[in-house]
Amino acid sequence: MREGLLQGKKGIIFGALNEKSIAWQVALKTWQQGAELVLTNSPVAVRMGTINDLAKLTGSKVITADATKMDEIDNLLSESMTVFGGKFDFILHAIGMSPNVRKDIPYEQTSYDNMLKTLDISALSFHRILQTAYKLDALKEWGSVVALSYVAAQRTLTGYNDMGDAKALLESIARSFGYIYGRDKKVRINTVSQSPTATTAGSGIHGFDSLIDFAERMSPLGNASAEECADYCVALFSDLTRKVTMQNLFHDGGFSSMGMSLRAIEQYKKSFDECDCDEK
Numbered sequence: 001m002r003e004g005l006l007q008g009k010k011g012i013i014f015g016a017l018n019e020k021s022i023a024w025q026v027a028l029k030t031w032q033q034g035a036e037l038v039l040t041n042s043p044v045a046v047r048m049g050t051i052n053d054l055a056k057l058t059g060s061k062v063i064t065a066d067a068t069k070m071d072e073i074d075n076l077l078s079e080s081m082t083v084f085g086g087k088f089d090f091i092l093h094a095i096g097m098s099p100n101v102r103k104d105i106p107y108e109q110t111s112y113d114n115m116l117k118t119l120d121i122s123a124l125s126f127h128r129i130l131q132t133a134y135k136l137d138a139l140k141e142w143g144s145v146v147a148l149s150y151v152a153a154q155r156t157l158t159g160y161n162d163m164g165d166a167k168a169l170l171e172s173i174a175r176s177f178g179y180i181y182g183r184d185k186k187v188r189i190n191t192v193s194q195s196p197t198a199t200t201a202g203s204g205i206h207g208f209d210s211l212i213d214f215a216e217r218m219s220p221l222g223n224a225s226a227e228e229c230a231d232y233c234v235a236l237f238s239d240l241t242r243k244v245t246m247q248n249l250f251h252d253g254g255f256s257s258m259g260m261s262l263r264a265i266e267q268y269k270k271s272f273d274e275c276d277c278d279e280k
């Protein structure tokens with residue numbers, strides 16, 4: 001049912017690869033709330049994934065763009081303005097990839113070529129999109145831009161590798177551009193720091209199953225799902241959050257404010273009791 005919190009709004013959703021993608025859920029929920037969408041992903045992801053099914057379901061146009069290529073971003077935003085008949089209201093950046101994570105190269109032995117690619121794809125792409133939108137004056141006043149982040153921007157989590165550095169940069173770009181875009185065009189820019197979520201990108205992280213279990217035990221409200229993240233994004237794209245900008249907003253069931261929880265310590269104690277190790 002199309003309920004209407006985003007009735008009349010138009011936006012671009014980056015990063016829907018398949019139905020596990022957080023961006024997929026954001027596209028569905030924003031569409032259900034009345035928004036008109038353009039969906040985009042890299043050419044290879046459009047070929048390998050199922051974004052065209054999502055486009056059919058939501059009546060959206062798919063425009064391919066590699067988020068590391070300025071000309072492709074420029075073309076995407078210009079074409080989207082033609083599709084929408086002018087300026088539009090919101091953008092979701094849900095792009096992340098680390099060749100170091102993919103190739104299982106540990107942080108302390110990083111390949112700098114790979115690291116540059118991680119930063120380029122996962123963080124500088126956000127600057128590129130914002131710079132292009134600003135240049136084309138593509139977003140309406142009180143427009144809203146959201147990028148998805150993770151708590152590894154602030155705290156070290158084993159296995160997250162150079163994606164922690166990329167997320168720190170992503171959050172900083174939201175603040176730096178948020179000032180300029182807010183001052184000049186009244187556009188708000190925020191990052192949402194989401195719980196670990198079982199998606200294609202998420203599952204690539206070393207020890208992901210244990211990480212998701214640990215976060216679930218540590219979070220008083222439990223991990224936030226992709227659908228719940230999409231609900232939060234709807235709120236941030238709506239007119240109900242017009243003065244929220246330059247923030248990193250935790251959407252993680254309380255994980256980021258915890259030190260140790262009863263559920264986590266009980267699990268730790270159980271493993272310790274069952275362990276045949278010298279430290280006991």
Ligand SMILES: NC(=O)c1ccc[n+]([C@@H]2O[C@H](COP(=O)([O-])OP(=O)(O)OC[C@H]3O[C@@H](n4cnc5c(N)ncnc54)[C@H](O)[C@@H]3O)[C@@H](O)[C@H]2O)c1
Nearest residue numbers: 015017021022045067095096148149196197199200201202
């Ligand atoms: N899954 C998690 O645990 C989790 C937690 C917090 C934040 N996030 C963030 O959420 C966002 C979405 O990831 P997801 O978990 O839904 O996984 P996903 O694999 O479904 O999405 C990642 C997307 O990035 C796209 N991408 C990669 N390189 C690209 C390029 N050069 N140009 C354009 N697009 C490109 C992929 O095609 C894919 O659609 C990412 O920024 C990720 O870091 C994920």
